[in-house]
Amino acid sequence: MKQLAVLNKYFLRYRWHLLLGTLFVTLSNYFRVLQPQLIREALDLVVENIGLYHLLNGFELQAELYSLLGKTLLLFGGLVLLFALIMGLFMYFMRQTIIVMSRLIEYDMRKELFAHYEKLNLAFYKRNNTGDLMARISEDVSKVRMYLGPAVLYGINLASLFVLVIYSMLRVSVELTLYSLAPLPLLSISIYYVSNLINKRSERIQRQLASLNSTAQEVYSGIRVVKSYVQEAPMVRHFADQCEDYKTKSLELVKVDSFFFPIMLLLIGASTVITVYVGGLQVVKGTITAGNIAEFVIYVNMLTWPVTAIGWIASIIQQAAASQKRINEFLDTQPEITSPAEDESPIEGQVVFDDVTFVYPDTGIRALKKVSFELAAGQKMAIVGRTGSGKTTIADLLVRMYDVSEGEIRIDGRNIESLDLDNLRRRVGYVPQDVFLFSDTVANNIAFGRRDAPQEEIEKFARHAAVYKDIKELSEGFQTRVGERGITLSGGQKQRVSIARALIKHPDIIILDDCLSAVDTTTEKEILGYFNEALADKTAIIITHRIYSHLQFDKIIVLDDGRITEVGTHEELLELRGYYYDMYERQTFEEASS
Numbered sequence: 001m002k003q004l005a006v007l008n009k010y011f012l013r014y015r016w017h018l019l020l021g022t023l024f025v026t027l028s029n030y031f032r033v034l035q036p037q038l039i040r041e042a043l044d045l046v047v048e049n050i051g052l053y054h055l056l057n058g059f060e061l062q063a064e065l066y067s068l069l070g071k072t073l074l075l076f077g078g079l080v081l082l083f084a085l086i087m088g089l090f091m092y093f094m095r096q097t098i099i100v101m102s103r104l105i106e107y108d109m110r111k112e113l114f115a116h117y118e119k120l121n122l123a124f125y126k127r128n129n130t131g132d133l134m135a136r137i138s139e140d141v142s143k144v145r146m147y148l149g150p151a152v153l154y155g156i157n158l159a160s161l162f163v164l165v166i167y168s169m170l171r172v173s174v175e176l177t178l179y180s181l182a183p184l185p186l187l188s189i190s191i192y193y194v195s196n197l198i199n200k201r202s203e204r205i206q207r208q209l210a211s212l213n214s215t216a217q218e219v220y221s222g223i224r225v226v227k228s229y230v231q232e233a234p235m236v237r238h239f240a241d242q243c244e245d246y247k248t249k250s251l252e253l254v255k256v257d258s259f260f261f262p263i264m265l266l267l268i269g270a271s272t273v274i275t276v277y278v279g280g281l282q283v284v285k286g287t288i289t290a291g292n293i294a295e296f297v298i299y300v301n302m303l304t305w306p307v308t309a310i311g312w313i314a315s316i317i318q319q320a321a322a323s324q325k326r327i328n329e330f331l332d333t334q335p336e337i338t339s340p341a342e343d344e345s346p347i348e349g350q351v352v353f354d355d356v357t358f359v360y361p362d363t364g365i366r367a368l369k370k371v372s373f374e375l376a377a378g379q380k381m382a383i384v385g386r387t388g389s390g391k392t393t394i395a396d397l398l399v400r401m402y403d404v405s406e407g408e409i410r411i412d413g414r415n416i417e418s419l420d421l422d423n424l425r426r427r428v429g430y431v432p433q434d435v436f437l438f439s440d441t442v443a444n445n446i447a448f449g450r451r452d453a454p455q456e457e458i459e460k461f462a463r464h465a466a467v468y469k470d471i472k473e474l475s476e477g478f479q480t481r482v483g484e485r486g487i488t489l490s491g492g493q494k495q496r497v498s499i500a501r502a503l504i505k506h507p508d509i510i511i512l513d514d515c516l517s518a519v520d521t522t523t524e525k526e527i528l529g530y531f532n533e534a535l536a537d538k539t540a541i542i543i544t545h546r547i548y549s550h551l552q553f554d555k556i557i558v559l560d561d562g563r564i565t566e567v568g569t570h571e572e573l574l575e576l577r578g579y580y581y582d583m584y585e586r587q588t589f590e591e592a593s594s
């Protein structure tokens with residue numbers, strides 16, 4: 001249960017909701033407990049006056065007694081109604097305080113958890129799958145909310161009702177109280193077991209539902225592959241199997257669920273029978289009145305829900321503790337990449353890799369081995385090399401998605417790890433290989449890093465990225481929503497929108513990771529023509545699988561298995577007759593034959 005201790009700060013934050021809620025619960029229960037006492041009074045009044053009524057047979061007084069009794073009973077009835085109304089009013093207030101408190105805490109928790117997630121490193125996201133991250137922020141937080149709201153509410157209700165009801169019962173008869181309450185612990189224990197079973201089975205259903213959803217989602221996303229391989233029928237069978245599993249699990253839950261109310265009614269029935277039997281004998285002995293039996297039966301029924309709730313609350317708390325443990329695991333994860341200083345100053349753009357070695361933390365893959373190069377501010381460098389040779393890793397290290405394992409990266413002569421992280425990332429325009437667009441308008445996607453960019457700027461940079469015409473042809477131009485992950489745009493269009501997104505930031509250093517791979521050669525020329533002029537004073541690192549003859553590079557490096565194997569200018573590398581030369585020959589041949 002210590003897992004739940006972290007939630008105490010929220011109780012403290014919303015202490016007035018909690019305190020007022022407790023007061024309203026107690027007041028509501030106070031008026032609830034008064035009702036059986038009024039009913040007992042009314043019943044006793046009737047029982048006591050039956051004899052007198054019959055004695056007055058034939059006398060005028062009999063009618064008067066009848067009317068007086070009627071009026072008194074009506075008064076009792078009116079009072080019971082009034083108390084029920086007051087009780088209801090306080091119940092309304094108790095939900096308005098405690099359940100509202102739980103919703104406010106749920107909102108705070110989700111916000112804080114999301115903000116925390118965003119601070120964590122890329123390595124954390126590689127380590128944990130998206131489904132798990134989503135589950136912790138949605139389902140786990142919801143389970144914790146069940147503890148903060150309903151469990152706390154029913155807990156307070158249980159405590160206050162118990163004190164009030166048992167005090168009222170003991171005042172009448174200690175012996176009858178003990179007999180009437182005897183079956184209730186059994187009720188609590190059995191409900192605890194049934195609730196636990198229900199929860200376990202519900203969880204299994206939830207998991208099955210999640211897998212059902214991801215299957216469906218995967219099929220929808222990969223519908224092109226499914227159709228072109230004529231795999232619709234096997235996919236339907238696969239989905240049907242999963243549905244079958246879901247159905248079986250749901251039926252298992254129904255079986256246990258069906259026990260809930262019968263158990264409750266059986267044990268409450270037992271309590272009532274005992275009350276009437278033992279109470280009846282006591283009435284005969286004269287220790288209590290007949291009205292007391294009615295009063296007790298109502299008390300026992302009043303305790304039904306709170307006692308049932310003990311098992312239910314225990315089960316909710318158990319689940320909430322398990323969920324909070326999962327949430328705490330993430331909350332306790334601290335970002336390894338932190339910003340040491342606040343410094344908004346611009347970057348000149350000198351980049352130095354000094355004997356950089358990098359090992360991916362989870363796989364142990366040595367992606368870079370003693371890589372060294374130097375770029376003066378404003379210089380342009382191309383990185384080429386086979387797939388998996390470490391090109392993207394260089395880009396990721398430059399924006400500190402990871403920190404180097406050995407060696408040092410310096411920007412303007414300062415170790416990259418001593419620079420203000422946000423400032424660094426703001427001043428580097430990075431177009432990653434796997435372009436990602438948000439399901440928002442094209443304009444907002446371009447202005448992602450500069451939310452205040454005016455429309456003219458957005459259009460200007462769209463032109464520079466050679467995507468202006470494509471956007472204008474969309475149904476709503478720049479206001480067209482691009483669908484999930486930019487699904488409604490072509491691969492090349494997505495690449496160009498993300499180039500515009502990087503350029504509009506006016507970065508000091510620009511890194512383009514294979515971002516023209518899906519663009520035709522005419523468009524490529526158009527973009528490169530612009531690059532020549534726009535990147536004139538910027539340091540640029542361009543990762544590519546093609547040789548761009550339209551761009552003058554100060555330096556080209558060839559990577560192979562994490563090492564620099566060739567370095568020099570275009571002409572120098574051609575003279576080396578190595579990987580670069582082969583690449584150039586192949587490309588020239590392909591262009592000539594196309």
Ligand SMILES: Nc1ncnc2c1ncn2[C@@H]1O[C@H](COP(=O)(O)OP(=O)(O)OP(=O)(O)O)[C@@H](O)[C@H]1O
Nearest residue numbers: 126360363365367386387388389390391392393394
């Ligand atoms: N997140 C990661 N976790 C573990 N290993 C990784 C990760 N990303 C890349 N690697 C490994 O590091 C090595 C270098 O990968 P990198 O992505 O830098 O290559 P690349 O040259 O950019 O390849 P490509 O041209 O195909 O994009 C590869 O062996 C790859 O398997």
